[in-house]
Amino acid sequence: xxxxxxxxxxxxxxxxxxxxxxxxxxxxxxxxxxxxxxxxxxxxxxxxxxxxxxxxxxxxxxxxxxxxxxxxxxxxxxxxxxxxxxxxxxxxxxxxxxxxxxxxxxxxxxxxxxxxxxxxxxxxxxxxxxxxxxxxxxxxxxxxxxxxxxxxxxxxxxxxxxxxxxxxxxxxxxxxxxxxxxxxxxxxxxxxxxxxxxxxxxxxxxxxxxxxxxxxxxxxxxxxxxxxxxxxxxxxxxxxxxxxxxxxxxxxxxxxxxxxxxxxxxxxxxxxxxxxxxxxxxxxxxxxxxxxxxxxxxxxxxxxxxxxxxxxxxxxxxxxxxxxxxxxxxxxxxxxxxxxxxxxxxxxxxxxxxxxxxxxxxxxxxxxxxxxxxxxxxxxxxxxxxxxxxxxxxxxx
Numbered sequence: 001x002x003x004x005x006x007x008x009x010x011x012x013x014x015x016x017x018x019x020x021x022x023x024x025x026x027x028x029x030x031x032x033x034x035x036x037x038x039x040x041x042x043x044x045x046x047x048x049x050x051x052x053x054x055x056x057x058x059x060x061x062x063x064x065x066x067x068x069x070x071x072x073x074x075x076x077x078x079x080x081x082x083x084x085x086x087x088x089x090x091x092x093x094x095x096x097x098x099x100x101x102x103x104x105x106x107x108x109x110x111x112x113x114x115x116x117x118x119x120x121x122x123x124x125x126x127x128x129x130x131x132x133x134x135x136x137x138x139x140x141x142x143x144x145x146x147x148x149x150x151x152x153x154x155x156x157x158x159x160x161x162x163x164x165x166x167x168x169x170x171x172x173x174x175x176x177x178x179x180x181x182x183x184x185x186x187x188x189x190x191x192x193x194x195x196x197x198x199x200x201x202x203x204x205x206x207x208x209x210x211x212x213x214x215x216x217x218x219x220x221x222x223x224x225x226x227x228x229x230x231x232x233x234x235x236x237x238x239x240x241x242x243x244x245x246x247x248x249x250x251x252x253x254x255x256x257x258x259x260x261x262x263x264x265x266x267x268x269x270x271x272x273x274x275x276x277x278x279x280x281x282x283x284x285x286x287x288x289x290x291x292x293x294x295x296x297x298x299x300x301x302x303x304x305x306x307x308x309x310x311x312x313x314x315x316x317x318x319x320x321x322x323x324x325x326x327x328x329x330x331x332x333x334x335x336x337x338x339x340x341x342x343x344x345x346x347x348x349x350x351x352x353x354x355x356x357x358x359x360x361x362x363x364x365x366x367x368x369x370x371x372x373x374x375x376x377x378x379x380x381x382x383x384x385x386x387x388x389x390x391x392x393x394x395x396x397x
Contacts, residue, residue, distance in 0.1 A: 035227065035286075035289065036048065036049060036204050036207065036208075036327070036330070037095075037204070037227065038200040038203075038204065038323075038326070038327075039095075039098075039099050039102060039197075039200070039229070040193045040194065040195075040196035040197035040199075040200055041055060041057070041099075041102045041103050041105075041106035041193070041196070042057070042103065042106040042107055042110045042189075042193065043057050043058045043059075043106060043109075043110035043192070043196070043322075044056050044057030044058060044065075044102075044106045044109075044110070044196060044322055044326070045196050045199060045200045045203075045322055045323040045326045045327075046098065046099065046102035046326060047200070047203075047204075047323070047326040047327045047329070047330050048071065048095075048098065048330065049071075049330030049331065049332070050071075050330075050332070051070065051071055051073075052068055052069065052070055052071060052329075052330050052355060053068070053069055053071055053098055053102075053330060054066065054067060054068040054069070054326045054327075054329035054330050054357070055067050055102040055105050055106060055326060056322045056323070056325040056326035056329070057105065057106045057109040057110055057322070058110070058318060058319070058322050058346075059109055059110065059349075060110070060111065060112045060113075062346060062347075063346060063347045063348070063349050064321070064322055064325050064346050064347070064348045064349070065105075065109040065348075065349050065351065066325060066326070066329060066348050066349065066350050066351065066354065066357065067105055067350075067351040067353075067354045068329045068330065068354045068355040068356075068357050069101075069354070069355060070355065071094075071098070072094060074090075074094075075087075075090070084279075084283055085276070085279035085280065085282075085283065086279065087279075087282065088278055088279035088280070088281065088282025088283060089275045089278055089279050089282075091282055092278050092282070095229075096129060097129075100125045100128060100129055101125065104124075104125055105351075137267070137271065139176060139180070140173055140176065140177065141173075141267050141270045141271065142263070142267050143172075143176065144169045144170075144172040144173040144176065145169055145263045145266045145267055145270075146263055147169075147172050148165055148168050148169040148172060149259050149262065149263055151168065152165065153259070161248065161252050161253055161262055161266075162249070163245060163249060165248070166241075166244055166245035166248045166249070167241070167245065169244075169266075170237075170240060170241040170244065170245070173237065173240070174237050174238075177233070177237055178307075181307070181310050181311060182310060185310050185311070191313060194310075194311055194312055194313040195312075195313045195314065195315040195316070195319050196315065196319050196322070196323065197223075197311060197312045197313070198223035198312040198313050198314055198315045198319075199218075199315035199319045199320045199322065199323035200323050201221075201222070201223050201224065201225040201228065201308075201312060202218045202219060202221045202222070202223060202315070202320065202323070203218050203320065203323040203324055203327050204225060204327070205221040205222065205225055206218040206220075206221050207327065207331075207339070209221070211339075212338065212339055212340075212341070213324045213327065213328065213339060213340055213341050214341050214342075214343055215317050215320045215321055215324065215341075215343075215344075218320050218323075218324065219315075219317070219320055223308065223312035223313070223314060223315075224305050224308045224309075224312065225308070226285075226288045226289055226301055226304075226305070227285055227288070227289050228304065228308055228311075228312075230304055230307050230308050230311045230312075231285055231288065231301060231304030231305070231307075231308075232281050232282065232285050232304075233304075233307075234303050234304045234307050235280075235281035235284045235285060235300075235304065236277055236278060236281045238303065239277050239280050239281055239284070240270075240277050243273055243276055243277050243280065244269075244270055244273060244277075247269055247270075247273050248266065248269065251269065253265040253266070284300065288300065288301040318346070321344050321345075321346055324341055324344065325344065325346075325348060325359070325362075328340050328341065328357075328359060328360075329357045329359075333358070336358075336360075340359075340360045341360060341361060342360050342361045343361060344361055344362065347362070347363040347364070347365070348362040348363065348364045348365075349364075349365055349366075349367055349373050350364060350365070350366045350367065351367055351371075352366065352367050352368055352369050352371070353369075
């Protein structure tokens with residue numbers, strides 16, 4: 001059933017807010033030659049195309065701030081980065097890097113001028129990523145291992161370091177993960193980010209199903225999408241059960257080691273195996289996108305779709321417009337004909353250091369090097385430069 005059709009019944013995996021069921025009845029790769037992706041940021045959306053990424057942010061005055069930059073050419077220069085499993089690890093690191101840059105752009109653009117924030121420097125972004133990595137290890141690796149050892153001590157050390165230890169630890173990790181997502185979804189600012197997440201999904205789904213990217217067309221689609229990063233995270237959690245259990249049983253901690261030593265051993269082993277988990281989860285995500293008509297694949301992807309009921313919310317028309325603008329900036333020129341919007345109203349401000357973009361309908365101005373924008377003039381150009389890919393710059397290598 002197409003996402004444009006009303007469902008006959010309420011099926012498992014349907015979005016209860018719209019009633020639509022994500023359509024996996026075909027190979028998405030055949031409908032769209034490139035797997036477009038994205039990320040919600042503060043009051044905006046980052047979209048990623050084949051050779052460029054863009055971020056669009058709704059400013060407090062109603063304008064849309066737009067930036068477009070090259071993606072790294074590393075995979076084309078180093079073919080081994082495209083190998084199965086390795087490509088998943090590379091994609092994760094690259095996506096985190098771009099995501100942090102997009103967040104650094106969105107934060108200062110989303111606040112009023114009298115509360116203006118500085119963009120994050122490269123060192124600050126690096127420190128933020130390092131802190132986030134330590135927080136992830138502490139909450140999702142160290143805490144479950146410690147809690148499991150504590151439970152084992154209370155029940156007489158019957159689990160030891162065998163299979164039950166790994167299964168209980170995995171269960172605690174998943175509970176912590178679900179509790180974390182549910183708790184942050186109650187925060188109003190995070191809820192708005194989740195609305196932009198829904199707008200991102202709707203826009204990509206509309207494009208993959210041949211729609212013209214007008215807000216009314218985009219809004220008909222579900223906020224759930226099979227390639228969502230939420231699906232990736234839940235796949236990581238589920239595959240970790242198998243991979244960490246197998247690794248722990250094949251390489252157990254030394255006999256006679258103290259409980260705290262066993263905890264540290266398990267933490268180190270899980271960090272070492274994390275690239276394996278991430279690589280396997282990425283391959284599973286690609287399988288879900290390419291083989292969505294397979295019943296087993298559908299079943300594997302269901303938990304991620306259910307979890308998106310927390311991490312995506314129904315966006316409003318203004319949020320959908322922002323997502324469309326970001327997506328429009330990464331679409332190649334030969335794919336644009338008849339597919340990009342012509343009725344969007346919000347003025348667009350293009351960053352001074354952005355790649356050139358073409359917008360079919362926009363009151364568009366270019367910011368100077370200090371981020372200042374000249375007063376709006378009637379009858380200005382609606383396009384700047386070309387949507388054709390430009391050669392990668394040396395600093396992008």
